[in-house]
Amino acid sequence: MGCKLSIRVAVLMTALLSGTACSTVNAVKDTFFGGSSPEAAAERLTGFIGAVVADEPRAALAGREVLALGGSAADAAVVVGFSLAVTLPSRAGLGAQGACLAYDPKRDGPGSGSPEVILFTAPATPTPAGADRPAAVPMLARGLFALHARYGKRPFEGLLAGPEQMARFGVPVSRALVRDIAPLAALLAQDPSARAVFTPKGAALAEGGQLQQPELGATIAGFRTAGVGDLYQGALARKLEAASRIAGGPLTVDGMRGALPRTGGALTVQAGRDLVAFLPPPADGGLGAAAAFQALQNNPSDASGAQARAGGAVSRWRAGAGDPAAILASGGAGALPSSGAGTGFAVLDRDGNSVVCSVSMGNLFGTGRIAPGTGVLLGASPSAYGQPLLAAALAYNTNVRGFRAAVAGSGQEGAPLAVAVGMNNALRSTAALPAAVPEPGRANAIACARYLPDNDGSCTWAVDPRSSGLAAAGN
Numbered sequence: 001m002g003c004k005l006s007i008r009v010a011v012l013m014t015a016l017l018s019g020t021a022c023s024t025v026n027a028v029k030d031t032f033f034g035g036s037s038p039e040a041a042a043e044r045l046t047g048f049i050g051a052v053v054a055d056e057p058r059a060a061l062a063g064r065e066v067l068a069l070g071g072s073a074a075d076a077a078v079v080v081g082f083s084l085a086v087t088l089p090s091r092a093g094l095g096a097q098g099a100c101l102a103y104d105p106k107r108d109g110p111g112s113g114s115p116e117v118i119l120f121t122a123p124a125t126p127t128p129a130g131a132d133r134p135a136a137v138p139m140l141a142r143g144l145f146a147l148h149a150r151y152g153k154r155p156f157e158g159l160l161a162g163p164e165q166m167a168r169f170g171v172p173v174s175r176a177l178v179r180d181i182a183p184l185a186a187l188l189a190q191d192p193s194a195r196a197v198f199t200p201k202g203a204a205l206a207e208g209g210q211l212q213q214p215e216l217g218a219t220i221a222g223f224r225t226a227g228v229g230d231l232y233q234g235a236l237a238r239k240l241e242a243a244s245r246i247a248g249g250p251l252t253v254d255g256m257r258g259a260l261p262r263t264g265g266a267l268t269v270q271a272g273r274d275l276v277a278f279l280p281p282p283a284d285g286g287l288g289a290a291a292a293f294q295a296l297q298n299n300p301s302d303a304s305g306a307q308a309r310a311g312g313a314v315s316r317w318r319a320g321a322g323d324p325a326a327i328l329a330s331g332g333a334g335a336l337p338s339s340g341a342g343t344g345f346a347v348l349d350r351d352g353n354s355v356v357c358s359v360s361m362g363n364l365f366g367t368g369r370i371a372p373g374t375g376v377l378l379g380a381s382p383s384a385y386g387q388p389l390l391a392a393a394l395a396y397n398t399n400v401r402g403f404r405a406a407v408a409g410s411g412q413e414g415a416p417l418a419v420a421v422g423m424n425n426a427l428r429s430t431a432a433l434p435a436a437v438p439e440p441g442r443a444n445a446i447a448c449a450r451y452l453p454d455n456d457g458s459c460t461w462a463v464d465p466r467s468s469g470l471a472a473a474g475n
Contacts, residue, residue, distance in 0.1 A: 014083030021194035048456040051473035053444035054345035059083035064472040065304035073347045077355040080162035081144045090180035091343040096378035097139040098359030099283035101394045104350045105401040115207040115277040124382045133367040134381035135249025137259040145228040146261040158223040168217030170210045175468040178207045188449040193370035216375025233257040243371035276395045288314040288416030295423040308333035310416040336413040340390040344408025348446045352453035356406040391415040402451030414441030433462035
């Protein structure tokens with residue numbers, strides 16, 4: 001749904017959703033300003049604060065509150081990402097992998113004033129002997145930490161207070177999570193730890209029920225005290241190594257220690273006066289989206305042709321064709337490989353800083369098993385389940401150093417085309433998402449027709465009308 005949601009309405013929605021959601025927002029506020037005194041409340045921003053679009057409402061509201069309290073787009077994205085690990089773990093648990101595009105109009109990126117890519121994809125390591133449900137190295141926490149280290153303003157540990165409280169004390173189950181649980185309830189019930197979270201008392205969680213994950217809350221609390229690195233090379237890493245064996249998807253401390261995020265430049269495509277940055281391989285859904293976008297530039301109505309171009313680009317990359325730019329230049333058609341479920345979110349702050357991310361568990365609910373004692377829902381190994389098609393794009397203008405649009409895609413094999421169509425439509429319209437993208441794709445988008453930071457009145461934001469997400473902002 002597209003909207004321009006006022007601060008007053010957003011706060012009212014937070015209260016209506018649940019008291020737990022309010023406590024989450026207050027936790028973020030208290031961490032930033034040391035309490036809920038009148039002086040602290042006076043520090044809230046007025047006027048346009050930016051926008052957040054995500055597939056789960058509480059995560060979007062938590063990110064919007066960070067913007068209202070003066071946090072950057074990266075700060076809000078960190079809160080959205082960790083909140084999704086609590087409220088939508090089926091697609092964005094701590095066991096997820098992903099990639100983000102980050103844009104600061106005042107900062108010289110890899111191409112001078114251009115977006116930077118933060119890749120936190122899981123390595124495709126050989127499946128260990130005896131693994132009946134191979135797990136991916138959990139990359140979400142490291143990826144969000146890398147994003148914050150380069151673009152964040154607020155203390156990282158403070159941003160985790162809200163997600164930690166949501167996990168410890170529980171949140172009402174969203175419609176988005178219920179939709180994901182329904183087809184897999186029987187499978188989730190086979191794992192004792194997953195059963196305790198998703199099918200307690202022998203029945204799948206229902207919308208409005210209570211989702212409690214105290215072990216996950218303790219793990220997030222450990223990030224605040226011992227740092228994210230503890231999950232990869234400290235006591236928590238050793239605990240996860242042992243617990244993952246019990247869950248049938250053994251991880252090793254050595255494997256987790258060596259799995260590091262990477263930064264670099266994006267794939268770029270010219271679109272009139274603007275440039276559009278796409279996620280590069282190994283987030284090769286971005287390569288597919290760039291190929292589809294090129295096709296749509298020539299023929300906006302040929303979605304099937306654009307899909308074939310996306311498939312050709314990804315297939316050639318996975319076959320070892322080499323340079324992504326050369327693949328884009330040469331064209332070609334093909335079919336997209338199958339892909340696990342994922343989710344995408346985008347954040348824009350009042351200064352024109354933006355982050356757009358695509359994350360995936362490699363499969364809906366990953367392996368379907370939680371590493372006991374950690375609360376970590378294990379993602380599916382790319383070696384066993386294939387690489388997910390991570391797709392996102394961000395449009396900007398180097399001459400005015402301004403943000404134009406951001407689109408995050410999901411929908412398995414439909415994600416690359418969703419991003420391409422969503423971005424093409426946004427650039428040809430004054431609305432963020434003027435029309436639904438083709439099935440099975442989904443898109444969330446933010447757009448500023450006359451660029452930001454100069455023209456906040458031109459900004460709109462929308463989540464896919466077929467999803468259960470939320471577009472939250474303030475004026």
